[in-house]
Amino acid sequence: MGKNFTNENISWGRQMIKTLKIENLKPGMIVGKDIYSSSFDRLIAKENSVLTTQGINRLIRYYVREISVKFPEEIKNENEDKRWKADLKREVVDEETQTTNQTSAEKMKQSDSFKQFYKTFNESLKVTEKVMDDIAFRAAEINSTLIDTMIDRVVNVSNNGIFIFDMLHCMRELDDLTYAHSMSVALICKVFGEWLHLPKAEVDALKMAGFFHDIGKVKVPREILCKKDKLTQSEYEIVKKHTEFGYDILKNKNIDERVIMAALMHHEKCDGSGYPNHLERDQIDEFAKIVAIADSYEAMTANRCYREALCPFTVIEEFELNALQHYEPKYILPLMEMIAQSYIGNNVVLTNDVVGEVIMLNKHNLARPIVRTAADYIDLSREKSLKIKQVI
Template sequence: MEAVRIRTDQAEAGMKVASDVYTSNNQLIIPKDTELDERMITRLRFYNIYGLLIYRNKPQVKLVEEVSYIEMLRSTPEFKKFNRTYVETIRNVEDNFNSVLNGQDEFDIDNLLAETDRILQEGRNGAHILEMLHGIRNYDDMTYVHSLNVSLICNVFGGWLKYSAEDIRILTLAGLLHDIGKMLIPREIITKADALTQEEFKIIKTHSIKGYQALKDQTIDIRVKYAALMHHERCDGSGYPNGFVSEQIDDFAKIIAIADVYDAMTSNRRYRNAICPFDVVEEFERDGFLKYDPRFLIMFLERIVQSYLHNIVRLSDGREGEVIMINKLSLARPVVRCGSTYVDLSKERKLSIKEII
């Protein structure tokens, strides 16, 4: 029988589930081939399951129009509430940044962190926050939007690293302020849709020093200032502005460097669409272990790919399937179940995941 993907609010008693249904914590709640009843549908809503695969057992009847994972996510009241809070927070953060950079005020640290807390309270856990961010990737990626995303990723990252509450607080703030120097770069360069000239790129690269200078006299933790200065440094000495090597780079700057690149690559840009998270993970695996601190990079990549376990993906050959197992030695290449076929992408090197659907 043909399987079709539906939103949870379209589920009806009597429909048969075409694939195992898991919670965000990887708990199986409804096995494949189970016939839904009202109790099970209530359970789906309780666990905030956005959609599921069901069998279309009556081909002549069009049950629903098949929808993508992102469409299912965006249709939920939970996402709509998260999105409203996100937009309000961006506006407030932008106002705070501008008032400080115009010399009208100092950074109100408690107020800035209260803004990020508003969003964090909308999420159930770290994976859920990242899932929500994935749903808003079509927003214009202005500097303060990117800064907010990096701040939220850093908060989740700090939890994964089991940092103290105070260190997570400082890391979250450092993520929010890491790109403050870009506010001091001419807007026509920051927002340019075409490729930057060599001279324009040189100007862009001054943002880390400008950011440090904007923060150096503020009454904030030194690690926040270092993050603004060092988040483009790389452990192999290939970064800027100073070409520091690993032992010269502050740990918070190393963490923010990873979050910064991940968000930039998985976000829509004026000159390209968002890159699939699995492609980003593969890029990190291929070139990242010399540039980024392995202590942080391995943890980050493992947690990122785990957050996509049991998601439906589209492979490079057009087939669709469910991510069912992560390969520890090749994180970007999990095992995907396509119907009755199991595709181990760590062995099928000509195939790859092209899209989360």
């Protein structure tokens, strides 16, 4: 379990096991039974491991509500007592040293999980570029099985939606407006589909819509896509054409109609202010509405040649301001909450440069959670002068 829990099992004398809610856990408590994610596809904590602050935060991020905890009635002998206390002390010191010297992202990047995800993701980009270019420029047919397998290969490294967001958060240095962006949006669409409890066949189709939504950008001159200065009006009009280019590329292909519509409509807004056709809410394809959210979130939280990545909580605030006008409420509202929940347990920097940890959301103001600092608890929904400026 890395540094979140001690790996060594501890032998106990007589003991009792109690079930405790997550808010009652303390560092130093002993896990009573193996803890798995809600889908039972990931072991989060092993029986007999020692809980640390980071370990408890990990449980929170996996939405674990309660666990079994062991309480020894007696330790077998004095030597074992000393060994256990030494183990715990060492674990706490290690954790405090890591917290002081490394950000959450830096620690994540050193993990085997991230290295495997990064490797698999980058391998997929070579295939993504060839697939899209062959379809767009050489009229190749769409090999849905190949694409589905490629996306799932990245997904299978990830285990669950929160993990995917963790991994993508650590990869914001990838400055690619087409291929990496398309793969990222495909992954986010899969997560969104599952969070919305869509049937598997629908999730698979939505994932494909995310993958192909920006295929039209391969026909936009790269010097315009990668321009660091503000686009001229004529350049912006060319960029906007990518939705129609994408539609023209896909319209005669053997693929789900909703994938084609997502390529055309993912920049439409429910109030009619989008493009290319200024469609309103009831005229926009349902998949296109979901892809629009995934596309906006990924684009705003990733580095671009013309700006640095925005803080996820800045993006959530932007969503909150425009949610009902631009996006479908039945999609954007639950997705905003799930996105915000995925950052519980992360360290953040406030606008006064104080570092803290996101510990609880404010349901009616998701961009302003409760943050625990070294000195205090700050409810950002009340402290209007402060905001989260960076997730670290």
